[in-house]
Amino acid sequence: MTSDHRHGGQLGIEQRTAVLADEALNLQNTGSATQRVRSSLYASAAAFRSSTMWAAIDGRHYDVAKVHMREAQALAEMSGDQAIKFRIWSHAGTMYRHMGRPADAFAANDVARNLHLTRRDPLFASLGLARQGAIHGAAHDCTGTRRAFEQAQDAMLRADVDAAL
Numbered sequence: 001m002t003s004d005h006r007h008g009g010q011l012g013i014e015q016r017t018a019v020l021a022d023e024a025l026n027l028q029n030t031g032s033a034t035q036r037v038r039s040s041l042y043a044s045a046a047a048f049r050s051s052t053m054w055a056a057i058d059g060r061h062y063d064v065a066k067v068h069m070r071e072a073q074a075l076a077e078m079s080g081d082q083a084i085k086f087r088i089w090s091h092a093g094t095m096y097r098h099m100g101r102p103a104d105a106f107a108a109n110d111v112a113r114n115l116h117l118t119r120r121d122p123l124f125a126s127l128g129l130a131r132q133g134a135i136h137g138a139a140h141d142c143t144g145t146r147r148a149f150e151q152a153q154d155a156m157l158r159a160d161v162d163a164a165l
Contacts, residue, residue, distance in 0.1 A: 014055040014064075021048035021075075039079050046075035046084045050091060057095045065095050082117035086124055089115075090131055102139040109135060126155035 024045035028038060049072035056065035069092050076084045093109035096102070112118070113128035133148030 014052050014059065014061075017048045017052040017055060018068075021045045021052060021071075024048060025075075039081070042075050042079035043081040043084050046072050046079055046081070046088065049075055050084065050088045053088070053095070054091055057091065057098060060098070062095060062099050069095070082115050083124075086112045086115050086117055086128070090128065093131055093135060097135050097138050100138075102135055105135045105138070106132070122155045122158040126152045126159060129155055 022045075024041050027041050033041070049068055053065050053068035053072055056062070056068055069088065072088045073085075076088050089108050089112035093105045093112065096105035096108055109128060109131050113125070113132065115124075118125045118128050129148050129152035133145050133152060136144035136148055
């Protein structure tokens with residue numbers, strides 16, 4: 001992640017995170033594990049694949065990013081981890097926004113925003129609404145942008161930020 005923040009969209013980052021995702025999946029095949037451990041391994045693999053997707057988005061390799069997105073979504077489903085699902089669908093919304101496909105961006109972000117997690121955690125709700133505002137902004141919808149950012153701010157004010165840290 002540090003390398004991504006410094007350099008962004010590097011093929012090396014994409015390749016390293018893909019290897020880490022594969023390593024997490026390979027651990028599934030070594031011996032027996034409880035359901036909780038298997039879920040954690042799937043969540044780790046999904047998180048790494050989501051980072052691979054993000055690196056591809058950052059490098060504007062959208063076709064490759066879509067492949068990583070599908071893999072990350074499948075792994076996230078197997079993990080059952082709501083936070084990972086939120087991350088992947090939010091990234092998908094960002095990808096479609098960068099691709100100039102606002103309808104797909106809204107649809108992907110709506111999936112993230114409709115997860116149970118966003119109804120119980122105002123911090124996730126705020127992030128989803130802020131990303132919704134960014135999509136409205138890219139679509140030149142001033143009213144939608146303003147409304148989404150106001151709702152994001154309201155959700156942030158409800159969040160227990162100290163508990164999140």
